[in-house]
Amino acid sequence: MKDSEYNVVEVAVPVPVRSSFSYLSKNQILPGTRVKVSFGSRSLIGVVISSSTKPNFQKDLKSIDSVLDDKELLNKKDIELISWLSNYYKTPIGEVAKLFFPPSMRKEIEIPDEQEIFELTQKGEFYSEDLLKKSPKQLEMLSYFRKEKTATRHGLKSISYDSRILRELIKKELISKKKIKYKEEIQYETTENFLELNNEQKAAYESFKESLGSFNVHLLFGVTGSGKTETYMHIVRDVLENHKQVAVLVPEIGLTGSLEKSLKSRFGNKVVTMHSSLSNKDRQRSWKSIQSSSAKIILGTRSSIFTSTPDLGLIIVDEEHDSSYKQNEMPCYSARDTAIYKAKLHDCPIVLASATPSLESFNNAKLKKYALNKLEERVSEASKPKLELIDLRGKEIISGLATNTIAEIKKELTNGNQVMIFQNRRGYSPVVVCESCGWSPNCPNCDVRMVYHKQTNKYSCHHCGYAENYFQECKVCPNNELSFYGAGTEKLEESLRTIFPDFPILRIDSDISYKKDLNTLLAQPLKGDPMILVGTQILAKGHHLPDITLVVILDGDFSLYSLDFRATERMNQLITQVSGRSGRGNKSGKVLIQTFVPEHPSLEKVVDSSYETLAENLLQDRNQNKLPPFYHSINLITESTSYISCKEELNKIRSMFVNPHIDVIGPQPCIIEKRKNIFRWQISAKSKNRTLLHNSLNRVLENHKIIGNKVRLSIDVDPL
Ligand SMILES: [Zn+2]
Numbered sequence: 001m002k003d004s005e006y007n008v009v010e011v012a013v014p015v016p017v018r019s020s021f022s023y024l025s026k027n028q029i030l031p032g033t034r035v036k037v038s039f040g041s042r043s044l045i046g047v048v049i050s051s052s053t054k055p056n057f058q059k060d061l062k063s064i065d066s067v068l069d070d071k072e073l074l075n076k077k078d079i080e081l082i083s084w085l086s087n088y089y090k091t092p093i094g095e096v097a098k099l100f101f102p103p104s105m106r107k108e109i110e111i112p113d114e115q116e117i118f119e120l121t122q123k124g125e126f127y128s129e130d131l132l133k134k135s136p137k138q139l140e141m142l143s144y145f146r147k148e149k150t151a152t153r154h155g156l157k158s159i160s161y162d163s164r165i166l167r168e169l170i171k172k173e174l175i176s177k178k179k180i181k182y183k184e185e186i187q188y189e190t191t192e193n194f195l196e197l198n199n200e201q202k203a204a205y206e207s208f209k210e211s212l213g214s215f216n217v218h219l220l221f222g223v224t225g226s227g228k229t230e231t232y233m234h235i236v237r238d239v240l241e242n243h244k245q246v247a248v249l250v251p252e253i254g255l256t257g258s259l260e261k262s263l264k265s266r267f268g269n270k271v272v273t274m275h276s277s278l279s280n281k282d283r284q285r286s287w288k289s290i291q292s293s294s295a296k297i298i299l300g301t302r303s304s305i306f307t308s309t310p311d312l313g314l315i316i317v318d319e320e321h322d323s324s325y326k327q328n329e330m331p332c333y334s335a336r337d338t339a340i341y342k343a344k345l346h347d348c349p350i351v352l353a354s355a356t357p358s359l360e361s362f363n364n365a366k367l368k369k370y371a372l373n374k375l376e377e378r379v380s381e382a383s384k385p386k387l388e389l390i391d392l393r394g395k396e397i398i399s400g401l402a403t404n405t406i407a408e409i410k411k412e413l414t415n416g417n418q419v420m421i422f423q424n425r426r427g428y429s430p431v432v433v434c435e436s437c438g439w440s441p442n443c444p445n446c447d448v449r450m451v452y453h454k455q456t457n458k459y460s461c462h463h464c465g466y467a468e469n470y471f472q473e474c475k476v477c478p479n480n481e482l483s484f485y486g487a488g489t490e491k492l493e494e495s496l497r498t499i500f501p502d503f504p505i506l507r508i509d510s511d512i513s514y515k516k517d518l519n520t521l522l523a524q525p526l527k528g529d530p531m532i533l534v535g536t537q538i539l540a541k542g543h544h545l546p547d548i549t550l551v552v553i554l555d556g557d558f559s560l561y562s563l564d565f566r567a568t569e570r571m572n573q574l575i576t577q578v579s580g581r582s583g584r585g586n587k588s589g590k591v592l593i594q595t596f597v598p599e600h601p602s603l604e605k606v607v608d609s610s611y612e613t614l615a616e617n618l619l620q621d622r623n624q625n626k627l628p629p630f631y632h633s634i635n636l637i638t639e640s641t642s643y644i645s646c647k648e649e650l651n652k653i654r655s656m657f658v659n660p661h662i663d664v665i666g667p668q669p670c671i672i673e674k675r676k677n678i679f680r681w682q683i684s685a686k687s688k689n690r691t692l693l694h695n696s697l698n699r700v701l702e703n704h705k706i707i708g709n710k711v712r713l714s715i716d717v718d719p720l
């Protein structure tokens with residue numbers, strides 16, 4: 001065979017090596033096709049990223065083992081996005097490429113588009129019940145089938161379903177199993193109407209409309225309750241009329257519920273969702289319908305940005321400031337920034353929406369890199385809530401609540417209103433300590449204190465999930481009574497039940513709501529009866545609860561003394577978002593912030609200024625202190641069972657940065673130095689010049705070889 005009869009294809013193989021690998025193929029394979037290749041002794045699935053006929057190929061190249069798809073599944077723009085991500089976030093290209101497929105398709109198996117159906121047989125219909133007398137569970141299931149005739153496995157979960165019982169009935173030929181092609185069984189009725197836009201909303205909408213068909217970043221900066229969602233729903237409708245696709249990103253699964261309902265009731269089956277709590281089958285189904293363009297709107301969390309959208313016409317990033325858009329492990333990508341690059345590749349507009357934009361986006365709008373669309377009017381009658389500081393000094397405090405705070409809560413409840421209390425610590429007692437010797441139950445895997453949870457009666461680590469059964473003796477000295485301090489959400493809930501026995505109390509934090517659907521939980525407050533909601537930051541996000549008139553922030557000081565320079569930005573966002581919970585609907589609201597330092601300038605400003613003024617002030621600080629968005633930074637983190645190895649490796653890397661325009665800080669231990677028995681250290685490289693920073697790091701990485709595999713290096717570009 002002549003050399004020219006071969007193609008050389010570059011394959012992104014999911015291994016921790018930065019480059020792609022060359023293989024030979026007799027046939028031409030288009031980029032975006034999955035192939036099976038041998039890699040060392042393993043057989044792996046990779047994605048073709050380019051192919052060419054090279055007559056002078058190296059003789060020792062291996063051939064592709066097999067081609068898995070009849071045609072390419074990713075388009076050219078996807079391949080470009082993969083290369084950009086790999087370059088920008090310094091992540092092996094094969095590790096990035098696999099994210100563009102749903103989990104089932106990263107392995108060879110592709111879940112068939114079929115559904116199992118169980119059906120009552122004729123024998124089953126007339127089978128004598130006496131014969132099943134000894135197996136009441138089989139009889140119960142048979143009776144179910146006699147009523148329903150058919151069922152899916154999912155449907156059977158409503159009765160006490162047991163796969164063994166089902167198998168028994170199939171063996172007795174009372175029930176048969178068959179497979180049918182999956183059809184969309186739910187038809188959504190398009191019932192929700194579009195509301196008329198007010199002048200501000202109309203202006204924003206017109207501005208989006210003008211940029212359809214070209215790349216443009218819009219910052220939709222709208223106060224809570226100003227109708228941001230309604231505004232972008234209108235532009236989504238226009239994009240769909242042009243037969244294009246829309247990608248909508250949301251920070252958390254809990255938030256997709258109401259938006260999903262709203263999108264589906266307007267656009268019906270054109271909407272699919274994509275997030276990690278869907279089954280693999282559902283993710284594959286969503287992926288395929290978007291990739292083939294049979295579905296037009298994809299609503300999902302951060303990784304949904306990797307779904308191939310051949311006809312993309314618009315991207316919306318809701319709550320663009322939310323830190324959940326940043327992944328904290330390799331690839332440490334920002335879904336918002338990736339979305340902006342994707343919009344550029346597709347030559348379409350992108351809308352970043354928030355009531356509290358990130359300083360990065362706020363600054364870009366100031367510099368006119370982004371179009372700024374402001375919504376300053378609240379759609380409903382209610383005015384901006386009043387903010388008030390509660391001085392905790394010298395006050396009696398019950399489970400974190402000052403007596404005057406309790407009085408305010410009581411007033412609202414008796415007036416028939418709802419109250420939300422925000423506490424950023426979950427569990428019962430955040431601090432458990434021996435008062436004789438100072439010992440605390442620490443997590444053996446991480447260097448943090450464990451939190452006492454009353455519901456499970458355990459001490460548990462919030463970093464690795466490690467838990468120990470309750471004990472009350474000190475493990476170091478003879479003291480047999482540990483002391484409990486602080487009030488987490490659990491304890492707060494308990495005390496509130498004692499103080500307000502006549503009102504329902506609903507606690508919402510990740511201990512409760514991660515398993516349950518947030519929308520189900522929020523059905524109770526939506527009924528409008530007076531009650532108290534206690535929650536962590538989950539509650540601060542975009543929920544419309546019209547009957548809340550008072551919001552209490554228990555610990556207004558938590559960010560003031562933080563090591564994280566973003567803490568003040570986050571506190572401002574949180575307070576603005578939480579205030580947005582109060583006084584929606586037609587009621588006006590009040591926000592109480594409890595503090596021990598009411599004269600602290602950051603808190604005073606929060607009370608007196610708009611979010612915009614706060615952001616302006618913070619930008620000045622950031623500029624003076626050489627911080628983002630004026631300076632760019634990249635963290636290099638080493639992980640190892642030995643902290644000496646962590647440090648040595650980083651010292652080596654540090655010495656390789658030679659440019660005087662790059663500051664390198666560290667090595668120093670990460671904020672939590674030890675997690676799950678692994679030590680973590682980091683250096684941080686900073687520069688005003690982003691390109692220079694990236695180029696230097698690329699050079700460092702090319703020359704840097706980790707000796708042995710004792711140390712793992714990860715890179716966090718634009719860390720949060
Ligand atoms: Zn002790």
Ligand SMILES: [Zn+2]
Binds near residue numbers: 443445464
């Ligand atoms: Zn731990």
